[in-house]
Amino acid sequence: MSNSESGNVGIVIVSHSAKIAEGAADMVRQMVGNAVPLAWTGGDPEGGLGTNVAGILKAIEIAWSSAGVAILVDLGGAETNSEMAVEMLAEDRRGRVVICNAPVVEGAVIAATESSGGSSLSAVQRSAEEFYA
Amino acid sequence: MHDANASRASKSFTTLTASAVLVNPVGLHARPSVKLTQCAKSFAATIEIALDADGPWTDAKSPVKVMRVKAPQGAMLYFRVTGLDGEAALAAVLALVHDGFGEASSSD
Numbered sequence: 001m002s003n004s005e006s007g008n009v010g011i012v013i014v015s016h017s018a019k020i021a022e023g024a025a026d027m028v029r030q031m032v033g034n035a036v037p038l039a040w041t042g043g044d045p046e047g048g049l050g051t052n053v054a055g056i057l058k059a060i061e062i063a064w065s066s067a068g069v070a071i072l073v074d075l076g077g078a079e080t081n082s083e084m085a086v087e088m089l090a091e092d093r094r095g096r097v098v099i100c101n102a103p104v105v106e107g108a109v110i111a112a113t114e115s116s117g118g119s120s121l122s123a124v125q126r127s128a129e130e131f132y133a
Numbered sequence: 134m135h136d137a138n139a140s141r142a143s144k145s146f147t148t149l150t151a152s153a154v155l156v157n158p159v160g161l162h163a164r165p166s167v168k169l170t171q172c173a174k175s176f177a178a179t180i181e182i183a184l185d186a187d188g189p190w191t192d193a194k195s196p197v198k199v200m201r202v203k204a205p206q207g208a209m210l211y212f213r214v215t216g217l218d219g220e221a222a223l224a225a226v227l228a229l230v231h232d233g234f235g236e237a238s239s240s241d
Contacts, residue, residue: 031167113167113196117174130197 009115009124010037010063012071013108014056014078016049018042024072024105032112039063051078056085060097068096068121070128072107096121102128146178148215149223152186154207157233161204165234170196172229178216180226186211193226 011028015021021042028038039062044050056071063069071086073079079099086097098121100107107128114127155161161169173180173193181190184204190213191198204210210230214223229235 031164032171109163109167110196113170116171117194119174127195127197130195 007067008036008065008118009067009111009121010039010060010065010069011108011112011115012056012059012063012069013038013040013042013104014051014059014071014073014082015040015042015104016051016074016078018047020074020104024108027105028108028112031109032116035116036112037063037065037069038112051081053081053085053088056082057088060085060089064093066096067115068098070111070115070121070124071097071099072102072104072111072128073099074104078104098122098125100125100128102131106131146215146217146219148213149219150186150211150213151223151227152209152211153227153230155204155210155230156206157236158206159236160206160208161199161202161210163200165236166196166199168234169226169229170194170199172225173222176216176218176222176225178214178219178222180222181213183211183213184208 013021013024021040025038025040039059041055041059045052060069071082073082082099086094089097100111111124111128114124157165170193180193182193182199182202183190184202191202193199212223212226
């Protein structure tokens with residue numbers, strides 16, 4: 001997990017697998033660079049496959065940016081747990097977090113690319129979601 | 134291998150065109166696409182790319198669209214740039230292509 005204080009939209013990667021989440025984050029760092037706040041979370045608290053709300057909340061905290069945070073998720077539970085985590089955020093932050101309807105790896109790279117150019121949260125989300133457009 | 138001779142067209146801003154051969158081994162794949170879009174986004178000008186001088190043209194600021202072009206090594210990449218900082222933008226993207234997106238040297 002890592003962060004860099006910039007005005008750029010933060011990216012959170014949520015996968016059932018810690019390895020996938022970490023690997024996707026590695027790709028973002030290598031391909032896009034360090035200008036984007038980035039955090040990942042994956043696996044259940046016991047170290048198995050799964051996602052957990054506490055881990056997602058922590059990742060949002062790490063990647064937090066005043067410009068907002070875009071979350072990339074893989075399957076089912078990753079999305080519902082992310083939605084739950086967003087609901088648990090302070091009210092002033094809740095509206096600045098979006099869950100992107102995009103493939104987790106590609107979406108993370110594209111969202112970060114968009115963010116690195118200083119784009120808004122909605123532009124970051126739109127760009128990531130172009131994959132399914 | 135640049136053809137930087139601009140073709141002058143529009144009224145408000147001159148539309149500049151140029152082309153360059155993709156020299157890096159993987160062509161315009163993921164990482165080069167990201168670098169190209171990051172570079173393009175740093176300019177206000179409209180920047181488009183194509184594999185043919187007649188298009189179809191793709192917004193160089195959209196990483197998803199740029200990757201979908203799937204331009205291979207050896208392909209001629211055409212640029213069409215319009216805007217106040219168009220000349221600087223065109224020079225920057227051409228330099229990027231010419232340098233193989235930095236892939237020949239260190240990987241960062």
